[in-house]
Amino acid sequence: MLGFFKRDKNKIAKDGEDHTVDSKELLGEEVESTGREVKTKLHFPPGINVGQEERYYYQFLNNELPLLKENQISLSGIEVEKDEDDSVVVKAFIRNSLPKAIMFNEPVPLLLLGPDEQVLARKTFNLSVFGELPAESSLPWLFTFEKQFVKVEEIPQTDWKLAFELKKEKGPHALDLEESWEKSLADTDKEKLAELVKKMTPPKPGEVNFMGIQARLDKDGSLHTTLLIRNGSDKNVKLEQIPLIIEDASGECVAEGGFILDNFEVKANTSKPWTFIFPQSLLKKEKIDLSKWKAYPPKGA
Known part of the structure; x- marks a missing residue:
């Protein structure tokens, strides 16, 4: 000294x-x-x-x-x-x-x-x-x-x-829309999504998780699932690949697949909706009950 x-x-x-x-x-x-x-x-x-x-x-x-x-x-x-x-x-x-x-x-x-x-x-x-x-x-x-x-x-x-380096005061968990969604969604749908995110319990600090909000079977037999990707971190998170498992009301795995994402980022302390489409070839059973369902990554992913 x-x-x-x-x-x-x-x-x-x-x-x-x-x-x-x-x-x-x-x-x-x-x-x-x-x-x-x-x-x-x-x-x-x-x-x-x-x-x-x-x-x-x-x-x-x-x-x-x-x-x-x-x-x-x-x-x-x-x-x-x-x-x-x-x-x-x-x-x-x-x-x-x-x-x-x-x-x-x-x-x-x-x-x-x-x-x-x-x-x-x-x-x-x-x-x-x-x-x-x-x-x-x-x-x-x-x-x-x-x-x-x-x-x-x-x-x-x-x-x-x-x-x-001062800690920024953390605001409420908010909706984050990709530009394509921002342009295509009606204002009423944006408001509904924002209200949904506001009402849900936010993810834990540092946690990234998935929450299903809509699932349907298309005419071509593919399964369309829309999820909220929820980022509880105080930093933006970039995702390049997301492996997903879908369970229906029976609790059985009805679809499993991996999705490659291009420059996909979820901002800090926000939830971003995204639709993942499972072609019919990835479905594991013919009759799928979507009255209740959930999506999650495989263990270890």
């Missing part, structure tokens, strides 16, 4: 940009605000011996930082470099404009962002290691993204910033 506070004597300015959030977004605490602006004071961790020249340097940089509004937490990039082992080391101020000391008791996910908000690196840090961050203070700190957390080959020396 002592090496961190050493500086390049040829540099007198910081290279990174700032990322500032309300303390409620990060700590979940409601704090009354007067709207005043805060000049944060330089702070070093207890027990760290910092040379006079380095202290002057960080004090100069701190004096150049913009004022914060009350009850904000900010990351202000100083410099970034890539080590011989391809890890990326970021020097930055972590700043607290609250009128009280704060403690990061939970791990904090951080992003290293480049031009156009490109994610250069992502890692979760234990910020409790430096103890309390005093009221209205700026702490210079070292953030190391090991190679496995770095997503690009080249790290820009300008137009970058260290940022908090």
Whole structure:
């Protein structure tokens, strides 16, 4: 840690940009605000011996930082470099404009962002290691993204910033329609599907499952099944192939087949309807009772 506070004597300015959030977004605490602006004071961790020249340097940089509004937490990039082992080391101020000391008791996910908000690196840090961050203070700190957390080959020396990765508030589970369905379905049918998705219990977080909504036998003897593909994940899911088994009211498997999908994606926290057609050659019995039915992938699929 002592090496961190050493500086390049040829540099007198910081290279990174700032990322500032309300303390409620990060700590979940409601704090009354007067709207005043805060000049944060330089702070070093207890027990760290910092040379006079380095202290002057960080004090100069701190004096150049913009004022914060009350009850904000900010990351202000100083410099970034890539080590011989391809890890990326970021020097930055972590700043607290609250009128009280704060403690990061939970791990904090951080992003290293480049031009156009490109994610250069992502890692979760234990910020409790430096103890309390005093009221209205700026702490210079070292953030190391090991190679496995770095997503690009080249790290820009300008137009970058260290940022908090905030959890987006999850909205209600919603309907996701493929463009072809959006164009072909009547508005009343879209409304019925949206209402159906709204009423159903959403899938568990991270779960992807199937729910049958319509099944019929066509004149040519094929079985048409329309399913809702339900994505409970907070990320979009791409599906290239879906193996399916269909059971009728008897509980017997009446059809089984695999379907190749072209660029098929179900958006995060949505359900997408899709129709799967089993030709007559894939049906396993002549008389099929569709008064009750279900669809599911084979075990291990």
